Amino acid sequence: MTHVVSDADVNTARFTWRENSAMAARMERFVSPGKGNGVRATARIRRGELVYSAEPLASCVSNKQAREVCHHCFTRCKTLLRCSQCKMARYCNTTCQKQAWSGHKTECKCLRSLLPRAPTDSVRLAARIIFALLNPSHSRSGELYPLDEHESHLDSMSEHKRQGLSQLASMLELYLQQEVPHLAQDMTSALPPSCQETLSLIAKVTCNCFTISDGELQEIGVGLYPSLSLLNHDCRPNCVMVFEGTNLQLRAVQDINAGEELTISYIETLVLTDERRKQLEEQYHFICHCQRCDSKDKDSLMLSGDESAWQRLKEALPGLEKLKAESNWEALLESCNHLLSAVGGEVPDENQYKLRLTDMALDASIQLGLWEDALRYGQKTLPVYRQYYPDPHPVHGVQLMRVGKLQHYLEHLQDALETFKQAHQIIKITHSDSHPLTTDLLMKMEECRAEIAQRSSSSR
Incomplete structure (x- = not known):
């Protein structure tokens, strides 16, 4: 099956590009003191305004939601059509199934090769990133933060965590061997240098991917949005992320002046300061010194x-x-x-x-x-x-x-x-x-x- 690109698709893509170009002009990459890379506003942004929106470089429905969420449009449905070949991918209707096929056909072979086992979310997402980058028509030249620059944090990881990621990297190689038999050669020719080793790629994915949620903030999948990986964490952020399907929308929840840093929360903040700091250090490799953490606000x-x-x-x-x-x-x-x-x-x-x-x-x-x-x-x-x-x-x-x-x-x-x-x-x-x-x-x-x-x- 081949997905035919219509004039409407092209016009939508052009509109989205123009819209995001206009929004991108209101934010810029900068070096955030004590944090490394970050994003700041270049113009005043009012509370409630859409700051930026983006589609993922790659995304996938979470395994635990695989029977309840369409693997193309990420909509919850009571009944879903199942792919007759891999038995894993599910769609809300034949339209979604046909539109997904151009991307799913490669993954489908990989999923079948592992049956009855299923790869983890991070392995599936890493594989989809590779498929996207190996696709000649793929281009994301306008990213503020290309994948090659994403941090893997391998040097600062504990040996225990590094071993866990090594196991995931081995699973990724096994998962890909049917569809990408000359993996090393293909990755060297098509992928950015820092992503050519599966261990480095898996580490980048686990440190930089976002949980995709429905409107009621329930997890439905994971995705990588390269430019938005620049956003730094704050336990009381000035922006929030919401999703429509896989489209990530960054919205201001406070008035933000030009020159101010844009922040989001990486984690659930309704926990004690020490627990928040421990989770952020273990998963994202930094110690939070936001105002809320330093004051231990709400702990008592x-x-x-x-x-x-x-x-x-x-x-x-x-x-x-x-x-x-x-x-x-x-x-x-x-x-x-x-x-x-x-x-x-x-x-x-x-x-x-x-x-x-x-x-x-x-x-x-x-x-x-x-x-x-x-x-x-x-x-x-x-x-x-x-x-x-x-x-x-x-x-x-x-x-x-x-x-x-x-x-x-x-x-x-x-x-x-x-x-x-x-x-x-x-x-x-x-x-x-x-x-x-x-x-x-x-x-x-x-x-x-x-x-x-x-x-x-x-x-x-």
């Missing part, structure tokens, strides 16, 4: 309450995470209920371990269809989210939307409308007015208004 609040009581919650978390991973919702909810009742008022809702248990109880209640319980747990989290995720923060906006949907389902219409309004104030900034999540939210608000009006007219 995260550990508020009786220590002997919250230690019980902390110790229980690994077991609870295992139940969640296994989708053992009944056991998870029972355990969360027992633990939360046991600590009672000794541990406030703001304690990070109590919040994590409350969130897990919310997820389990939703999965079990216990809507009243789910709403009760969701409402407990909102004041805490507001403290830990200063507005506008997409995590707070999405949580408000989840609670609003529960209120709407249970016909608490005025409460639902108010919660949706609060969510909209955040989501329109973090996701934009045109994002599918914002459209869905506006529809929910209209449904609430219509039902309130109908109820009011019926009572007359």
Whole structure:
């Protein structure tokens, strides 16, 4: 099968290039003091503005989402068409399947050669990067930060981590041997010098790839966006990343002046300072000295309450995470209920371990269809989210939307409308007015208004 490029595709590509050229003119690469390379604004950027958007050099759906997400458009679907050859790739319809074939046909042979085993996400992504770079029609000459300059950090890695990456590199070579039999020769002729060794390439991928999420911030895949790998981390960043399919959109959540550095958060920030710093050092090889880390802001609040009581919650978390991973919702909810009742008022809702248990109880209640319980747990989290995720923060906006949907389902219409309004104030900034999540939210608000009006007219 051959994917035919239409005039519409060409026009879209031209528009995207012009759009990104205009956006790129508002940011530039620079040397960030104490951080190395970074990106700064060249003009004033207002809160809510789209700073930059990009398609990945390569991307793939995560293995754990492979049965639920279309491997071409990255949309969640209840039923997907499966590739009859590799049995792994899945598509929402024949159109997506045909459009994906030009890229999938090479990967398909590699996947079949490993059956019944499946390569890891990082191996599949690294292979897709190689396929992209070996493609003569591939060109990304406008990148601020070409792949050749990406850091591998191999010199600063522990021997244990380096050995783990070496195993992934060996898997990559095995995975590619059917389709790229002369791997060393092909990579030498087509790939940038620093990417010609599989170990170096795998290291670059693990240090620089982004998790692709859906509108509700749930992981669906991984991708490499070379220019945006320049962005440095801050535990309270001035930009956030959201996705539409695989298109990454960088949006400002604060007003940014010309000359200011653009930052994002690499990790979940609702953890203690020492834990954040440890994760950043192990995964990204730097020690964070942002204002929040140096002041240890919120640490005392995260550990508020009786220590002997919250230690019980902390110790229980690994077991609870295992139940969640296994989708053992009944056991998870029972355990969360027992633990939360046991600590009672000794541990406030703001304690990070109590919040994590409350969130897990919310997820389990939703999965079990216990809507009243789910709403009760969701409402407990909102004041805490507001403290830990200063507005506008997409995590707070999405949580408000989840609670609003529960209120709407249970016909608490005025409460639902108010919660949706609060969510909209955040989501329109973090996701934009045109994002599918914002459209869905506006529809929910209209449904609430219509039902309130109908109820009011019926009572007359």
